[in-house]
Amino acid sequence: MLHILVLGAAAGGGFPQWNSNDAIARRARAGDPDLPLRTQSSIAVSADGRRWVLFNASPDLRQQINDRRQLQPAPDAALRASPIAAVVLTNADVDHVTGLLNLRESQAFALYAHSRVLGVLAANSIFNVLNPAFVPRRPLPMDEPLMLMDGSGAPLGLSVRAFPVPGKVALWLEDGNARDFGTAEGDTLGLEIAGADGRSFFYIPACAAMTAELAARLQDASLVFFDGTLWRDDEMIAAGVGTKTGRRMGHMSCDGAGGSIAALADLNIARKIFIHINNTNPLFIAGSPERARARQAGWEIAEDGLEVAL
Amino acid sequence: MLHILVLGAAAGGGFPQWNSNDAIARRARAGDPDLPLRTQSSIAVSADGRRWVLFNASPDLRQQINDRRQLQPAPDAALRASPIAAVVLTNADVDHVTGLLNLRESQAFALYAHSRVLGVLAANSIFNVLNPAFVPRRPLPMDEPLMLMDGSGAPLGLSVRAFPVPGKVALWLEDGNARDFGTAEGDTLGLEIAGADGRSFFYIPACAAMTAELAARLQDASLVFFDGTLWRDDEMIAAGVGTKTGRRMGHMSCDGAGGSIAALADLNIARKIFIHINNTNPLFIAGSPERARARQAGWEIAEDGLEVAL
Numbered sequence: 001m002l003h004i005l006v007l008g009a010a011a012g013g014g015f016p017q018w019n020s021n022d023a024i025a026r027r028a029r030a031g032d033p034d035l036p037l038r039t040q041s042s043i044a045v046s047a048d049g050r051r052w053v054l055f056n057a058s059p060d061l062r063q064q065i066n067d068r069r070q071l072q073p074a075p076d077a078a079l080r081a082s083p084i085a086a087v088v089l090t091n092a093d094v095d096h097v098t099g100l101l102n103l104r105e106s107q108a109f110a111l112y113a114h115s116r117v118l119g120v121l122a123a124n125s126i127f128n129v130l131n132p133a134f135v136p137r138r139p140l141p142m143d144e145p146l147m148l149m150d151g152s153g154a155p156l157g158l159s160v161r162a163f164p165v166p167g168k169v170a171l172w173l174e175d176g177n178a179r180d181f182g183t184a185e186g187d188t189l190g191l192e193i194a195g196a197d198g199r200s201f202f203y204i205p206a207c208a209a210m211t212a213e214l215a216a217r218l219q220d221a222s223l224v225f226f227d228g229t230l231w232r233d234d235e236m237i238a239a240g241v242g243t244k245t246g247r248r249m250g251h252m253s254c255d256g257a258g259g260s261i262a263a264l265a266d267l268n269i270a271r272k273i274f275i276h277i278n279n280t281n282p283l284f285i286a287g288s289p290e291r292a293r294a295r296q297a298g299w300e301i302a303e304d305g306l307e308v309a310l
Numbered sequence: 311m312l313h314i315l316v317l318g319a320a321a322g323g324g325f326p327q328w329n330s331n332d333a334i335a336r337r338a339r340a341g342d343p344d345l346p347l348r349t350q351s352s353i354a355v356s357a358d359g360r361r362w363v364l365f366n367a368s369p370d371l372r373q374q375i376n377d378r379r380q381l382q383p384a385p386d387a388a389l390r391a392s393p394i395a396a397v398v399l400t401n402a403d404v405d406h407v408t409g410l411l412n413l414r415e416s417q418a419f420a421l422y423a424h425s426r427v428l429g430v431l432a433a434n435s436i437f438n439v440l441n442p443a444f445v446p447r448r449p450l451p452m453d454e455p456l457m458l459m460d461g462s463g464a465p466l467g468l469s470v471r472a473f474p475v476p477g478k479v480a481l482w483l484e485d486g487n488a489r490d491f492g493t494a495e496g497d498t499l500g501l502e503i504a505g506a507d508g509r510s511f512f513y514i515p516a517c518a519a520m521t522a523e524l525a526a527r528l529q530d531a532s533l534v535f536f537d538g539t540l541w542r543d544d545e546m547i548a549a550g551v552g553t554k555t556g557r558r559m560g561h562m563s564c565d566g567a568g569g570s571i572a573a574l575a576d577l578n579i580a581r582k583i584f585i586h587i588n589n590t591n592p593l594f595i596a597g598s599p600e601r602a603r604a605r606q607a608g609w610e611i612a613e614d615g616l617e618v619a620l
Contacts, residue, residue, distance in 0.1 A: 012414075018375050019392040019417045021383035029382055037376060059412055063373050065328050066347060072339055073331035079551050082329040094411050094439050101408045102369055104322075107329045124434045128482045129404050172438045241389050 002158075002195045002310040003046045004223075007054070007064040007071075008039035009302040011229050011278040012095035014060060020279055022241065034286040038304050039064055040095045041205050041276040043225065044071065044084075047157030047195050051085040053148055055191065055203050057099030065102075068305070082107050085150035088140070088160060089113035090189045090205060092120045092170040097127075104129040108151030114162070114186040115139040120173060142186065145194070161192040163217070166208040168250030188250065190214070199310055201225070205276035208250045210263035221269045223310055225302065228274025231255050231281045231290050239280055254283065254294060261297045275302040312468075312505045312620040313356040314533075317364070317374040317381075318349035319612040321539050321588040322405035324370060330589055332551065344596040348614050349374055350405045351515050351586040353535065354381060354394075357467030357505050361395040363458055365501065365513050367409030375412075378615070392417050395460035398450070398470060399423035400499045400515060402430045402480040407437075414439040418461030424472070424496040425449040430483060452496065455504070471502040473527070476518040478560030498560065500524070509620055511535070515586035518560045520573035531579045533620055535612065538584025541565050541591045541600050549590055564593065564604060571607045585612040 008014070015038040016025035028035040039060035044052045052070060054061075065071045073081040086109055089096055100121075103109065111130065113121070118137050121127045134151060140162040148156045167188025168174075168181060175182035190207065194200035201223035207214070218224055229251035236242030246253050253259045254274065264272060274294065277283050282290040283301050291301060318324070325348040326335035338345040349370035354362045362380060364371075375381045383391040396419055399406055410431075413419065421440065423431070428447050431437045446461060450472040458466045477498025478484075478491060485492035500517065504510035511533035517524070528534055539561035546552030556563050563569045564584065574582060584604065587593050592600040593611050601611060 014372060017415065018372060018412055019383060019390050019415055021385075021387050021391045022389050025383075026385065029376075029379075059369070059372060059408075062324060062328060062369060066339075069339075073329060073335075075331075075336065077331050079332050079549070080329050081331045094414065094436065097436075098369075098408065098411045101404050102328055104404065105327060105329055120435075124436050125430075126404065126407075126434050126436065126482055172436055239389070 002193070002199060002201070003049050004201070004308040004310060005044045005068065005070055006275065006302045006304060006306040007042040007044055007068065008058050008060055008304055009275055009277055010038040010040050011276045012040060012093060013279060014038060014040045015279045015284055017279045020241070022239065024285065025279065035284065038284065042099070043203060043275070045158060045193055046070070050074070050083060051150065051156055052083050053156060053158055054084060054087045056090055056096035056205065057087050057103065058095055059098040061099030062102045080105065080107065082109070084109055085156055086110040086112060086148050088148070088191065089117050090191060090203070091167065091187060092117045092173060093206070094170065094172060097121065100127060101129055104131070106131045106134050108134040110149055110151050111135055111137045112140050112148065112160070113137070114189060116184065116186045140189070157196050159194045161194070162189045164188065165190040165204060165214060166211060167206050168208060192217070201310055206250060207252055208247065209252055209258070210260070215263070215267060218264065218269060219267050221267070223271040223273070223308065224264070224269050225273050225275045226260055226264065227251055228254055228277040228281065228283060228301070230278055231283060235280050241280060255290070261294065261299065265297065271300070272298055273300045273302050277301070312503070312509060312511070313359050314511070314618040314620060315354045315378060315380055316585065316612045316614060316616040317352040317354055317378065318368050318370055319585055319587055319614055320348040320350050321586045322350060322403060323589055324348060324350045325589045325594055327589045330551070332549065334595065335589065345594065348594065352409070353513060353585070355468060355503055356380070360384070360393060361460065361466055362393050363466060363468055364394055364397045366400055366406035366515065367397050367413065368405055369408040371409030372412045390415065390417065392419070394419055395466055396420040396422060396458050398458070398501065399427050400501060400513070401477065401497060402427045402483060403516070404480065404482060407431065410437060411439055414441070416441045416444050418444040420459055420461050421445055421447045422450050422458065422470070424499055426494065426496045450499070467506050469504045471504070472499045474498065475500040475514060475524060476521060477516050478518060502527070511620055516560060517562055518557065519562055519568070520570070525573070525577060528574065528579060529577045531577070533581045533583070533618065534574065534579050535583050535585045536570055536574065537561055538564055538587040538591065538593060538611070540588055541593060545590050551590060565600070571604065571609065575607065581610070582608055583610045583612050587611070
């Protein structure tokens with residue numbers, strides 16, 4: 001069985017974002033029960049319920065560990081211990097790599113990412129807090145199943161098949177003079193995560209467009225976590241809080257003709273869950289018409305702490 | 311008047327540390343009221359109660375902003391706004407710079423640090439999430455009062471005098487082949503922070519040793535926040551959770567002949583507060599004999615959320 005735990009449901013900045021001052025952010029800070037706080041997106045997966053693999057490491061990771069007993073040392077473990085056995089990165093976004101800086105103190109785990117992302121981490125010496133004697137960095141092959149191992153090479157009962165999806169290089173790595181800001185294949189990955197019994201699901205927290213190839217992969221899937229960044233492509237501009245469209249940020253929207261609800265509608269997916277939801281997306285508001293429409297179209301909305309068994 | 315707000319009292323890793331599994335950490339996670347959770351060390355200071363300067367930016371900054379209304383946008387501010395007008399760094403420790411990665415989204419503020427630390431940030435491209443069009447980086451001169459300004463150059467009613475103290479280069483920048491791991495003057499700063507009326511206090515979250523020069527500075531101070539990392543130099547080794555002494559990490563201990571309690575005892579300081587307290591330090595335990603001894607010696611123990619008016 002696969003144990004899946006949503007650590008955070010929100011896109012970069014979390015909900016509310018530190019500098020958000022719209023009515024929704026103010027209601028959330030005031031404790032409105034329709035608007036619980038959300039941390040930044042990440043899930044944890046375990047085959048045995050004891051050793052966990054993080055998919056992305058959000059800036060909120062220390063809080064997420066404090067909030068989730070599954071990520072805390074077992075009572076019978078050593079004086080310094082962690083059930084976090086590996087971390088797999090889907091890209092180099094700040095909201096996906098910053099949490100690595102919490103995992104210091106010479107604790108062993110394995111770090112997996114595309115070689116481009118590993119190159120970015122190597123070029124930023126601050127990630128040297130992850131002592132290389134304890135934290136091996138392993139490249140993710142493309143479109144091949146890879147058995148995940150912990151820091152010392154013991155198998156974790158999980159395999160991952162990583163594949164490139166349409167996307168964009170991380171904001172902090174954009175090259176304004178290059179085509180597509182210097183984006184290359186491997187900058188944004190989707191993952192198919194499988195247990196020993198072959199049951200699998202997809203984790204795709206960022207995706208700029210549906211392709212025939214991606215649709216074919218997702219056809220008949222048991223479970224898909226999918227990019228829920230924006231409801232509408234221009235919602236940040238319409239709200240007066242940003243200048244970028246979703247497309248410019250490397251995210252397809254939920255709604256509309258080219259959106260994810262339409263794109264995944266006919267793929268016979270048993271369970272579809274939006275994750276990586278931006279603070280401007282009305283999906284976060286209990287009772288919003290957009291949330292009702294998404295649910296009517298067969299989608300769930302990830303929440304911090306959601307547990308799924310597969 | 312100076313408004314001082316303790317955002318976090320704990321040293322790197324916070325309390326409990328993510329991989330701590332000793333009895334104290336387990337009690338803290340179980341909600342023992344004698345052992346509240348603490349976030350990583352940082353203080354915020356304001357002259358007007360509206361615009362705040364952060365002293366260090368901890369990995370827990372997003373949580374600290376969620377927890378402290380003072381750091382949340384004012385109701386009458388713009389749709390994207392923050393009362394955080396500047397950040398001053400005392401060194402390049404991961405627990406002092408990581409929080410900068412939360413302050414993205416093109417929000418204006420000023421960043422102050424020693425030129426060596428600014429060099430380290432410049433060499434780590436991940437800090438480019440702080441858009442240079444909005445976040446000027448300004449070197450701190452040594453031993454000269456500097457009026458702090460916000461991102462657009464407006465004075466904040468606060469001045470800072472930075473001075474080097476005995477210390478060590480950040481762990482992730484250590485050079486194993488160099489003397490003192492490559493530490494140079496400016497890697498660890500103490501700060502004297504003053505309001506417009508000249509009232510001032512000291513913020514020294516890391517200090518490896520008391521010198522005659524430092525003692526002379528602190529003489530007759532109104533308030534000193536001081537490095538409370540370890541109670542005893544060998545406490546991490548004695549507890550079986552580490553291999554380093556406090557001295558090796560660049561911190562003088564609280565207790566003992568060369569400790570801070572003894573070193574500051576005769577300096578006529580009106581108020582002394584330990585901050586940057588490691589998870590192994592018994593000062594964190596309500597009712598511990600060490601805490602009683604520190605208090606008897608005239609010390610307070612910083613707590614998350616402590617407010618001081620000066």
